Amino acid sequence: MSNAIEIERLSYRAGKTFAIEDLDLHVPTGSIYGFLGPNGSGKTTTIRLILGLLRARAGRITVLGDAMPAQHARVLAHVGYVPEQPHLDATLTVQELIDFQAAFYPRWDQARAAELVSRFELDAGQLFGRLSKGQKAKLMMLLALAQCGDLLVLDEPTDGLDPVVRRDILSALLAYVSERSATIFISSHLVHELERVCDWVAVMDNGRLIIESPMETFKRGIKRLTVSGAPRELRDAPFRMLRRESENGAGESWVVANWEPGMLAYVQGLGAVVNDVIDLDLEDGFVELLRSFRGSAAGRTTP
Amino acid sequence: MFQGVDPRSSIPLYAQIAERIRLAIANGTLSSAASLPSVRQLAAELRINPATVTQAYRELEEQGFVEIRHGAGTFVRELAPGRRARERAQHAAALVRKLLAEARRAGVPLAELQRALESELGVKST
Amino acid sequence: MIRMYRAVLSTQWKWARLVIVLGTIAGFAIPLVSIQGAAPPDRGALQAQELLHAVQSWGTLYPLLATALGLLVAIAAWAADHRGRHVHALTLPVPRWQYVLLRFGAGGLLLVAPIAAVLLGTLLATLSATLPPGLQAYPIALTVRFAFALFVAYAVFFAISAGTARTAGIILGTIAALILVQVVGGMAGIDVDLVGTVQTLLLAGPGPLAVFTGRWMLVDV
Numbered sequence: 001m002s003n004a005i006e007i008e009r010l011s012y013r014a015g016k017t018f019a020i021e022d023l024d025l026h027v028p029t030g031s032i033y034g035f036l037g038p039n040g041s042g043k044t045t046t047i048r049l050i051l052g053l054l055r056a057r058a059g060r061i062t063v064l065g066d067a068m069p070a071q072h073a074r075v076l077a078h079v080g081y082v083p084e085q086p087h088l089d090a091t092l093t094v095q096e097l098i099d100f101q102a103a104f105y106p107r108w109d110q111a112r113a114a115e116l117v118s119r120f121e122l123d124a125g126q127l128f129g130r131l132s133k134g135q136k137a138k139l140m141m142l143l144a145l146a147q148c149g150d151l152l153v154l155d156e157p158t159d160g161l162d163p164v165v166r167r168d169i170l171s172a173l174l175a176y177v178s179e180r181s182a183t184i185f186i187s188s189h190l191v192h193e194l195e196r197v198c199d200w201v202a203v204m205d206n207g208r209l210i211i212e213s214p215m216e217t218f219k220r221g222i223k224r225l226t227v228s229g230a231p232r233e234l235r236d237a238p239f240r241m242l243r244r245e246s247e248n249g250a251g252e253s254w255v256v257a258n259w260e261p262g263m264l265a266y267v268q269g270l271g272a273v274v275n276d277v278i279d280l281d282l283e284d285g286f287v288e289l290l291r292s293f294r295g296s297a298a299g300r301t302t303p
Numbered sequence: 304m305f306q307g308v309d310p311r312s313s314i315p316l317y318a319q320i321a322e323r324i325r326l327a328i329a330n331g332t333l334s335s336a337a338s339l340p341s342v343r344q345l346a347a348e349l350r351i352n353p354a355t356v357t358q359a360y361r362e363l364e365e366q367g368f369v370e371i372r373h374g375a376g377t378f379v380r381e382l383a384p385g386r387r388a389r390e391r392a393q394h395a396a397a398l399v400r401k402l403l404a405e406a407r408r409a410g411v412p413l414a415e416l417q418r419a420l421e422s423e424l425g426v427k428s429t
Numbered sequence: 430m431i432r433m434y435r436a437v438l439s440t441q442w443k444w445a446r447l448v449i450v451l452g453t454i455a456g457f458a459i460p461l462v463s464i465q466g467a468a469p470p471d472r473g474a475l476q477a478q479e480l481l482h483a484v485q486s487w488g489t490l491y492p493l494l495a496t497a498l499g500l501l502v503a504i505a506a507w508a509a510d511h512r513g514r515h516v517h518a519l520t521l522p523v524p525r526w527q528y529v530l531l532r533f534g535a536g537g538l539l540l541v542a543p544i545a546a547v548l549l550g551t552l553l554a555t556l557s558a559t560l561p562p563g564l565q566a567y568p569i570a571l572t573v574r575f576a577f578a579l580f581v582a583y584a585v586f587f588a589i590s591a592g593t594a595r596t597a598g599i600i601l602g603t604i605a606a607l608i609l610v611q612v613v614g615g616m617a618g619i620d621v622d623l624v625g626t627v628q629t630l631l632l633a634g635p636g637p638l639a640v641f642t643g644r645w646m647l648v649d650v
Contacts, residue, residue: 032352053519077522087516089509092440103436104521171347178343178353196310196351216315276408279313 003062004029004151004183005050010059012049020045020207023059027185027200032177034198034215035187036286042207043187044084047155050185051081064151077105080144084155086136090129094122094139098146105147113146116172134165141169145176152176154186158193166193191283195219203286205293211257215282218257222285223277225254230272238263242292251275255288304332305349316351317358324359328368328379329390339369339377433523434531441535445505449539452498456546456575459494460568460647463487464554477561480648488645491547491575496641498543499582506532507590515593529591536587540579548572551647566648578640 005027012020020042027033037043048054050061052069061068066075088097094117102108117124120138122131131139137157144152152173158166170193177184188194194201201218203211211218221239228251234241243255259277267274280288304327308319327333339345339360346353360377363369371377406416442449463484510518518528551568560566589597 030354032354051520053516073522073524073527075522076520079520081520083516087513089440089513089517091444091509096440096443100436100440103432104523167350170350174350174353175343175347178346178356192310193350196316196349199352199354220313281311283311 002029003027004031004064005185006060006062007046007050008060008062010046010049010061011057012045012054013057014045018042018045018207020049023207023209025202025209025212027183029183030181031200032184032186032198033200033202034194035185035202035204036189036191036194037187037204038290041204043204044155046204047153047185047187051076051079051153078107078149078151080147080149080152082137082140082144082152082154082157086128086140088128088136088140091127093125093127094131095124097128097139098124098143101143101147107148109146109148112148112176113142116142116145119172120168134161137161137165138169141172145172148180150180150182152182152184152186154184154188156188157186159189166190170197191286192281195282201282203289205290210293211289219279219282219285221256221258221260222280222282222288223256223259224280225256225259225267225277226275227252227254227267228273228275230267230270234270238266240292242288255280255284255292257285257289305345308349308351310351317355317362320345320356320359321362324363325366325368325390326394328382329387329394331387333379335379335381337379339379341376434534437528437531438535438538440509441506441532442539444509445502445536445539448498448501448505449542452494452501452543453546455490455494456543457550459487459490460547460550460554460571463647464558477564480561480564481646484646484648485644488647491571491645492578492641494543495575495578496582498540499579499584500586502536502540503583503586503590506536506587511590532591533584533587536583537580540583544572544576544579547575554647560648564648564650568647571645571647574640574645581638581640 003026005025007023007025010020010023010025018040023046025046035043035046045054049056050063050068052072052075055069063075064078068075092100098113098117102110102113116138120135120142122135122139122142126135128136128139141154141157144154154173157173158169161169173184174197176182186194186198195215198215201211201213201215202209226247230252239259240257241254242257243253245253247253264274304323305320308316308323310316312319314322324333324339333339340348342353342356342360345356349356360369360371364371364377368380368382369377370380402416406413463486464480465483519525521528523531548568551566551571555566555568558566589600
């Protein structure tokens with residue numbers, strides 16, 4: 001199966017304002033797929049739909065080759081999940097939570113669980129409710145990893161945690177990935193963390209997926225160009241214009257996506273001159289992309 | 304050796320890693336038959352995708368710098384002596400290209416750059 | 430499956446153990462205390478009356494204990510799930526109905542303890558007491574009735590708590606509203622016996638809830 005997760009024309013509604021319409025999403029098997037988007041864009045809802053916690057109005061969701069939510073009991077045996085909010089019982093101890101989880105997963109790796117307890121420096125006898133935020137996150141990751149699933153679905157697993165904890169969690173996750181060829185679906189606001197780890201990136205905004213692309217391609221294509229002498233209208237531009245601003249004095253600054261070096265010819269063909277092409281990192285690209293998306297959605301066009 | 308690998312740079316991560324290993328081999332930091340860190344170890348340490356490390360190692364193998372022995376690890380190969388010198392020269396050329404590009408961007412004229420270079424080198428040689 | 434049941438049982442025990450222990454003690458104590466009125470057999474007919482009266486008064490505790498145990502163990506089974514908004518249970522690789530059954534079975538097993546306590550208590554009470562002539566002890570019948578009442582209460586409250594918090598809230602809210610209307614009506618002088626009507630409907634009619642009504646007599650004619 002080439003895609004660990006496949007979503008086709010998904011539609012979901014909650015209340016009067018929130019809606020996901022016609023969502024298409026494909027997570028290649030074995031990839032580390034980063035899921036970006038502002039709060040309220042529908043990321044957590046999409047994750048809940050993938051796991052069968054919510055029911056869609058229309059569309060198809062296939063996880064590890066089986067339909068969700070129809071086959072959820074079979075599929076979830078191979079899926080590790082770390083939710084945004086701690087979902088475990090505060091009155092149980094670390095060891096009790098581990099033992100409980102172990103009973104439900106046929107592929108449970110007790111050795112890995114024990115190794116992570118010591119690596120994460122967790123006290124097996126401590127109540128979950130008394131753990132710090134970072135320790136809770138570590139335990140939830142531990143449980144997901146010890147299940148030895150083929151797919152890990154992580155909803156902001158390291159957001160809001162201190163740098164030391166983030167490193168520990170990320171290292172454990174990557175060690176797991178290098179030992180078992182698992183697929184990782186990770187949603188996060190920590191763009192720089194995703195940048196170093198993900199080979200695919202998807203951006204969601206307002207219930208819609210606006211980008212789904214290999215990380216390298218996306219990053220390579222996001223550039224800031226300083227251009228002079230360009231006409232107001234750019235007909236049939238092969239790239240995606242995200243922002244166009246006049247610089248004081250000479251020329252304009254363009255932020256574009258999907259840029260390729262060959263496109264210089266197109267710009268020159270307009271009678272313009274490209275003075276510089278600067279690479280932008282993922283965070284800059286992400287911000288500009290969202291700004292442009294919101295701008296065009298509101299009916300405004302930047303001058 | 305891998306300090307400052309920059310995921311935000313436009314140079315892909317695997318290329319940056321491969322570059323540093325090549326350099327280490329060229330200037331003798333990594334001697335022949337030395338073993339490189341395992342994919343798992345390096346990925347966890349640098350907190351990057353293991354596939355990235357694998358890609359770097361594969362590129363190095365294709366270029367003839369290392370040998371991947373399945374199950375045992377990745378080892379530096381014995382290099383022809385001219386090879387090391389060539390690598391160092393290539394690295395120096397890349398540094399110069401970078402300097403020239405930055406100077407151009409900052410608007411520093413070539414003549415001034417040359418003067419600065421000579422005075423810096425002059426200081427070092429006395 | 431056995432592994433899963435054991436895991437569910439051990440967490441359920443942790444959550445319900447205080448209730449179970451107290452309920453077991455109470456189940457053991459009530460029969461003994463209710464019989465203590467049986468003094469040495471030299472007082473004749475009056476003693477029998479006193480005994481029956483004591484047994485009947487104490488007997489009202491059985492349905493109360495059954496209801497309380499059923500309620501508290503059912504709540505203990507699901508409180509953690511509600512706190513976590515069901516996320517953990519719903520992402521386990523078992524169908525929901527199977528998980529519900531596991532929890533029900535675990536609670537059921539724990540409730541054997543108070544039933545055994547009632548059995549022991551009633552047997553001990555009837556064996557150690559000297560009954561006035563004409564009176565019989567019914568330890569087994571009483572225990573069976575208690576067990577039945579306990580499971581009915583447990584099943585009802587379990588079904589309510591296993592649902593979403595919203596369903597449980599609606600049901601409890603309706604009950605509270607009925608009581609409130611009756612109290613307010615009573616204060617305003619309007620004789621509206623809603624609670625009584627509902628009670629009659631639920632408890633008097635033939636059905637499992639009828640087990641709670643009537644007298645619970647360990648010793649009777």
